[in-house]
Amino acid sequence: MARRKRRTPYQVFRAVALAVVVVSLIAPLLWMVAASFKTNVDIYDSGKAFAFTPVLDNYTKVLDQANYLQFIGNSLWVAFAATVLSLILGVPAAYSMSRFNMKKSALVVLMARVIPGVSLLVPWYYVFSNLKLVGGFTVLILSHMFVSLPLVVYILMGFFDGLPLELEESAQVDGLTPIGAFRRITLPLSAPGIATAGILSFIFSWNNFMFALVLSGADTKTLPVAIFDFVGYASIDWGGLMAASTVVTLPIMLIALFVQKYVVSGLTAGATKG
Amino acid sequence: MASLASPQPSGELTGWTRWANNNRKWLFAAPAMTFVGALIIFPLAWTIYLSLTDAEGSVRAESEFIGFANYLEVLSDTDRFWPAVLRTVGFTGVALLFEIVLGMAVALLLWRPFRGERWVRVAILLPLVATPVAVGMMWRLIFDPNIGMANQILGWVGIGPQPWLAGQHSALPTTIFIDIWQWTPMVVLILLAGLTSLSNEPDEAARVDGASAWQRFRHVTLPLLMPTVIVAILLRGIDALKTFDILYATKGRGGGSFHEVETLNVYAYGLSFDYNEYGISSTVLIIFFLIIIGSMWALTSRRKKGAQ
Numbered sequence: 001m002a003r004r005k006r007r008t009p010y011q012v013f014r015a016v017a018l019a020v021v022v023v024s025l026i027a028p029l030l031w032m033v034a035a036s037f038k039t040n041v042d043i044y045d046s047g048k049a050f051a052f053t054p055v056l057d058n059y060t061k062v063l064d065q066a067n068y069l070q071f072i073g074n075s076l077w078v079a080f081a082a083t084v085l086s087l088i089l090g091v092p093a094a095y096s097m098s099r100f101n102m103k104k105s106a107l108v109v110l111m112a113r114v115i116p117g118v119s120l121l122v123p124w125y126y127v128f129s130n131l132k133l134v135g136g137f138t139v140l141i142l143s144h145m146f147v148s149l150p151l152v153v154y155i156l157m158g159f160f161d162g163l164p165l166e167l168e169e170s171a172q173v174d175g176l177t178p179i180g181a182f183r184r185i186t187l188p189l190s191a192p193g194i195a196t197a198g199i200l201s202f203i204f205s206w207n208n209f210m211f212a213l214v215l216s217g218a219d220t221k222t223l224p225v226a227i228f229d230f231v232g233y234a235s236i237d238w239g240g241l242m243a244a245s246t247v248v249t250l251p252i253m254l255i256a257l258f259v260q261k262y263v264v265s266g267l268t269a270g271a272t273k274g
Numbered sequence: 275m276a277s278l279a280s281p282q283p284s285g286e287l288t289g290w291t292r293w294a295n296n297n298r299k300w301l302f303a304a305p306a307m308t309f310v311g312a313l314i315i316f317p318l319a320w321t322i323y324l325s326l327t328d329a330e331g332s333v334r335a336e337s338e339f340i341g342f343a344n345y346l347e348v349l350s351d352t353d354r355f356w357p358a359v360l361r362t363v364g365f366t367g368v369a370l371l372f373e374i375v376l377g378m379a380v381a382l383l384l385w386r387p388f389r390g391e392r393w394v395r396v397a398i399l400l401p402l403v404a405t406p407v408a409v410g411m412m413w414r415l416i417f418d419p420n421i422g423m424a425n426q427i428l429g430w431v432g433i434g435p436q437p438w439l440a441g442q443h444s445a446l447p448t449t450i451f452i453d454i455w456q457w458t459p460m461v462v463l464i465l466l467a468g469l470t471s472l473s474n475e476p477d478e479a480a481r482v483d484g485a486s487a488w489q490r491f492r493h494v495t496l497p498l499l500m501p502t503v504i505v506a507i508l509l510r511g512i513d514a515l516k517t518f519d520i521l522y523a524t525k526g527r528g529g530g531s532f533h534e535v536e537t538l539n540v541y542a543y544g545l546s547f548d549y550n551e552y553g554i555s556s557t558v559l560i561i562f563f564l565i566i567i568g569s570m571w572a573l574t575s576r577r578k579k580g581a582q
Contacts, residue, residue, distance in 0.1 A: 011388075014383050014388065015388075017379075017383055018380075018383055018384075018390075018394050021380055021383075021394065021397070021398075022393065022394055022397040024455075025397045025398065025400060025401055025455070025459070026397050026400065028412055028413065028416060028455070029400060029401075029404065029412070031412070031415075031416060031423060032408075032411075032412040032415070035415060043415075043421060044420075044421050046421070046426050049423070049426065089305045089306040089309060090306055092301075092302035092303070092305075092306075093302055093303045093305065093306035093307065095302055096298065096299050096300075096301075096302035096303040097303055099299075100299045102299075102303060105303055105307055108307055108310060108311055108314075109306060109307060109310050111310070111314060112310050112313075112314060113512065114512055114566060114567070114570065115314060115318070115563065116516050116538075116539055116542070116559060116562055116563060116566070117516070117518075118518075118539060118542045118543050118546060118555075118559060119317065119318065119321045119542070119556070119559040119560075119562075119563065120313065120314065120317040120318075121546065121547075122317075122320075122321070122324075122333060122546050122552060122555070122556070123316060123317035123320045123321065123333075124313070124317060126333050127316075142313070145309070146310065146313050149306060149309065149310060150310065153306060177287060177291070177295050178295050178298055179294060179295050179298055182298075203403050206405070207403075207404075207405045207406060207407075209405075209406065209407050209518070209519045209522070210518050210519070210543075213522075214547060223405070224405055224406075224407040224408070224519075227407055227408060227411060227523075231411075231526075238415055238421075241411055241415070242411070242412070242415060244408075244411075245405075245407075245408035245411045245412055246408075248405045248407070248408045249404045249405050249408045249409075252403050252404070252405065253400055253403055253404065255403075256399055256400075256402075256403040257396060257399070260395065260396070260399060263399060263402075263403065264395075264399070264463060267402065267460065267463050267464075268463050268464050268466075268467040270505070271464040271467050271468060271502055271505050271506070271509075
């Protein structure tokens with residue numbers, strides 16, 4: 001579309017409307033970050049809403065006292081392990097389900113998106129605590145895989161559907177076995193799709209709360225669960241809480257911004273096929 | 275569809291390699307299916323079984339089989355169960371309505387290229403990837419009745435302070451607002467993907483025929499976009515029905531002292547993990563699951579009808 005020099009009324013309206021959208025989406029996040037640099041006294045003072053002296057106390061508190069470095073490590077490890085394992089199981093599965101049109105089998109995996117997590121948690125808790133696994137990393141990684149594996153399969157099935165079959169077939173004519181053609185031709189071609197699935201899997205695993213709430217122990221707590229350390233029964237340490245919330249949210253947002261293209265294509269996977 | 279009659283140079287292959295190549299369809303799919311299946315099928319079967327027992331305090335076998343007594347009890351419970359159903363349906367219905375309408379409006383604004391597009395896309399991505407529990411905490415500060423920014427802004431325009439999350443009647447609408455803030459961008463992205471994949475020709479033809487912008491949207495774009503709208507409703511609807519993180523972060527266990535944000539999911543969680551009422555909680559969960567499946571089925575069968 002050619003860009004005209006004179007703005008039409010619609011263009012003016014659109015600019016104003018989009019500015020309102022951008023401000024209402026970003027302002028609350030900026031408010032959270034601002035509060036994380038305020039003392040609790042300043043947070044309670046409406047006169048210091050915008051003019052305040054930034055302090056790092058909340059962050060030192062979060063990183064020292066609350067042992068957050070360990071929780072950051074836990075979150076990283078669980079999300080990373082769940083993502084890698086989901087890719088290992090999910091990439092071949094998605095390939096097979098796409099190539100051989102296994103609609104019913106795909107439905108089994110996608111059921112995981114539909115079932116309310118609470119209905120799985122009681123049996124999981126019972127079985128895994130009898131296996132002495134509750135409170136350890138194994139059960140956390142398994143439960144996060146339950147979130148990310150269906151995501152990986154869903155995204156990559158759409159991706160493989162769009163990959164031309166001819167390349168693989170000609171590789172087989174040239175002497176590769178079907179599995180060899182998958183490994184040497186299809187996999188390298190799928191790198192963008194695998195990246196998309198991996199990033200989305202990491203984000204959703206990082207943000208997951210309910211499974212970790214029940215299945216993690218004091219030492220294996222992930223960040224979303226650890227946030228609640230700053231919520232007391234009687235009072236809330238707002239500065240610490242906002243610093244903790246910022247520590248959870250900021251890294252994942254930065255990742256998403258750097259790899260925007262992949263995040264968007266992952267979130268909208270399958271949407272246009274109807 | 276993919277042709278399966280691909281050339282098979284398996285003449286030189288022997289034993290395991292040959293078997294693996296011939297059976298790759300299941301070899302590839304089985305591990306993922308086994309994993310998900312194992313984590314679903316046994317728990318689901320057990321939940322159905324537990325819903326037919328009086329299990330309490332422990333999920334072990336001391337409990338007795340009591341048939342459909344739990345279902346009778348739950349379905350006649352006008353104190354906690356039915357209000358939770360109403361909240362779940364109300365939360366999902368209102369949130370979805372706003373998210374689809376607002377999402378459609380923003381997607382249409384973003385449809386044609388413009389300067390600064392990048393920045394708008396960045397803004398739209400941020401709430402989507404933000405950790406829901408942290409989002410809940412963030413809004414909890416903004417909506418705090420005494421120190422929150424929301425009441426300060428109301429004060430500037432001369433409106434008195436509102437209780438927001440703290441009020442018995444305002445808590446649920448406030449959590450719906452938070453859900454709209456976080457998830458409308460998802461609808462925008464999905465609808466935008468749909469809009470971008472539409473062909474320009476029908477729109478241009480209608481323009482040549484002199485149709486107004488609204489007429490073109492109503493009679494050309496919207497009908498073509500309908501399958502994508504249904505996908506958005508389906509994806510968002512399932513998640514909205516199961517909302518947990520934001521409700522737990524803003525109101526804590528039990529959905530507040532008056533259960534003001536206690537949806538079916540929060541109710542079932544409390545029954546299981548706060549009161550160990552496993553029989554009743556399993557019953558609630560089975561009914562909840564049926565509600566989800568039912569609404570999905572209703573939507574997809576409408577989609578199939580629409581496609582004919």
